[in-house]
């Protein structure tokens with residue numbers, strides 16, 4: 075749904091240009107000139123107190139002297155004048171602005187203050203604006219060029235939205251000779267108000283825009299960005315180029331996979347799940363733009379290459395292999411037909427080398443035959459100018475074929491002067507053309523990647539086909555007991571039990587407290603076995619000499635037990651030791667070692683990874699990354715993206731490994747991640763796979779108190795209604811509450827809520843009270859649906875270490891909106907200092923309002939506090955690490 079206020083921005087009927095002037099080549103003059111001379115048909119008003127006329131047009135001192143309605147203000151004055159201009163706009167009902175001026179937050183503290191002032195004033199008057207520090211925007215449909223770019227974009231079907239004005243200028247400059255046209259070009263600048271999310275929402279429903287190119291440097295609002303991207307990509311191809319790909323990411327991870335998966339990989343996986351295609355450099359953006367602007371939509375990714383030279387064919391094949399673009403397997407009837415038509419020396423395979431003396435007729439025949447083949451989704455035609463090539467005639471033949479074909483034809487006429495005319499012809503006929511075979515293959519890859527990303531979004535989550543459903547309750551109990559002991563890292567047995575609860579095959583393992591127990595267990599399992607130290611305090615068992623593998627008989631077990639105990643005593647004298655685990659050694663003769671990892675990205679939530687396993691996971695760094703929930707298609711595509719995938723094929727004397735078993739493990743892990751929000755990190759390493767199946771030999775799992783944090787939001791952005799994130803809780807008084815994080819669809823509501831906190835609102839005062847007492851920070855809002863009421867819970871955090879929670883009830887009753895505070899909780903309120911003062915004052919206030927108060931028994935640690943709260947009808951979600959608590963109650 076497009077927001078009408080952006081319609082006013084992008085299709086204004088009247089524009090005022092603040093700072094328009096008569097100085098040749100000044101920003102204000104160029105912007106005004108572009109509008110005046112560009113063919114824009116709406117009303118145009120220069121505003122500048124210094125002039126009576128600008129470019130022969132009557133000029134006004136301000137909006138008051140203009141006294142005409144204005145849809146859009148474009149501001150090109152020095153930064154210092156912007157706030158008063160926004161005020162002028164507010165007072166004259168101008169709701170949209172573009173602030174081109176630089177000199178705001180990008181310049182430092184002073185600028186940031188100025189920017190805040192502008193933002194506050196805009197909010198006060200309900201003005202939305204693009205910028206500051208931007209180039210402006212263009213809408214070719216109405217000949218609107220509100221930029222200080224010297225030439226205007228050609229009309230076309232692409233939209234370009236960029237955080238960098240310079241990049242806009244470069245793309246526009248490139249677009250002219252390449253005949254690529256734009257419906258809209260927006261330079262976002264600092265995005266102090268409108269951001270990608272809002273602009274994307276507009277472009278999705280803009281009929282003039284068929285494909286969207288985004289240049290991203292940093293994301294301010296990941297949630298609305300992802301949700302708008304997802305929505306946009308469902309409807310039109312979206313390509314993203316993001317700079318800063320290799321920013322160092324410092325990650326405090328306890329698992330190998332956590333250390334391995336960087337921010338950029340998570341971003342990549344999130345883009346893929348949003349159905350968006352990412353390009354990695356400027357050249358690729360241009361190539362991709364050509365295919366998007368072309369006449370085609372790809373329906374598959376199998377490419378046929380027709381060439382008159384072996385070398386260029388090999389170049390294309392190599393690039394296709396790099397990008398995993400499959401070369402089409404030509405059908406027998408295609409081969410037969412080609413044999414009949416082509417000289418006997420043709421390559422007899424794809425790439426189809428039609429030999430250097432090929433003229434236009436041979437090209438025409440070969441390409442037509444390929445396009446008929448159901449195994450071919452697109453044809454790349456390469457021509458190097460040889461004596462008999464007749465490049466122009468061959469190009470004309472391609473244009474004729476293209477007119478009849480719905481399958482993409484990509485042209486790569488290599489060379490310079492001889493083929494200049496051909497290039498023009500291709501551009502005119504909207505056939506994507508490229509200077510090198512590699513660029514052509516890349517461009518096709520982007521076209522087909524968009525298609526396949528969309529396909530995978532359409533897949534429904536896999537049915538697990540359980541013989542036995544997972545034991546979710548059992549898994550939760552394990553986690554609860556670990557957290558109750560104030561631990562985060564599960565022991566090997568606990569980790570395996572958790573995997574077992576989700577039906578992931580595990581090796582037979584048991585614990586032994588004494589050497590005799592170990593021998594008895596080993597004998598009853600059957601040799602060989604592995605012994606590993608069993609201690610909740612030791613995570614890297616081999617590092618302390620706590621692992622002995624491949625023990626063949628009782629005496630080896632006895633010896634190993636003794637050695638483990640001695641070594642651990644020396645290396646980790648303080649660790650609690652509960653004996654050893656005895657595990658049957660995997661008997662998989664043809665076993666390949668993989669790892670499956672889970673890590674929680676702070677922005678995008680849980681991320682699943684897969685790669686080659688063993689002790690050198692981080693060195694080998696083989697990783698395919700995806701976001702849950704996975705379906706079979708995604709699981710398969712994850713496997714195929716790893717390097718270890720090759721090893722799963724028949725290899726030397728080993729039969730192919732059972733890939734379906736790996737898929738099943740991935741699906742179970744995905745289910746586990748969705749069902750167990752406490753799960754923070756996990757390494758299954760190694761997962762041994764052979765022709766018969768897969769088995770988890772070792773696992774390490776890290777859990778934590780569960781928070782409804784940003785990761786859930788990002789999830790919401792990707793999946794509109796992820797049922798696994800909606801929770802129904804039955805409270806002790808028997809009422810049901812539905813808890814759900816704020817959906818992207820509700821983001822505006824959340825924003826409005828905060829925005830609408832007028833100074834009279836009680837909630838505002840409540841927050842102010844808190845601020846007066848102590849510096850606090852609102853970490854996040856969580857929203858809870860009651861019948862007709864909405865409770866917004868502000869989870870707050872104080873940097874000195876106390877935990878406090880403010881709970882506000884915001885009700886939308888027919889008799890008006892009310893918002894009242896109810897309770898603040900701190901786990902350290904007994905006694906002294908800030909927390910005590912805070913609690914006392916707030917409780918007094920609560921008492922006066924007749925709200926139920928919980929007081930008295932506050933137990934000494936968080937877990938007990940949780941229990942108490944629960945007893946009293948509250949549900950708490952506590953995160954010790956973040957030092958935040960989310961608390962929910964029906965008894966407010």
Ligand SMILES: CC(=O)SCCNC(=O)CCNC(=O)[C@H](O)C(C)(C)COP(=O)(O)OP(=O)(O)OC[C@H]1O[C@@H](n2cnc3c(N)ncnc32)[C@H](O)[C@@H]1OP(=O)(O)O
Nearest residue numbers: 093095101121122150151152155175176207208209239240
């Ligand atoms: C490509 C990229 O990277 S993205 C682009 C990012 N944006 C930029 O790079 C812009 C950078 N430049 C700036 O920010 C500059 O401050 C500009 C271009 C906005 C203004 O610069 P200047 O032209 O030097 O400022 P100047 O002081 O002349 O002001 C411009 C006009 O606004 C007029 N003006 C000042 N206040 C007001 C006001 N309240 N109302 C109307 N006009 C006003 C001035 O009278 C002046 O006109 P004049 O030159 O005829 O006297």
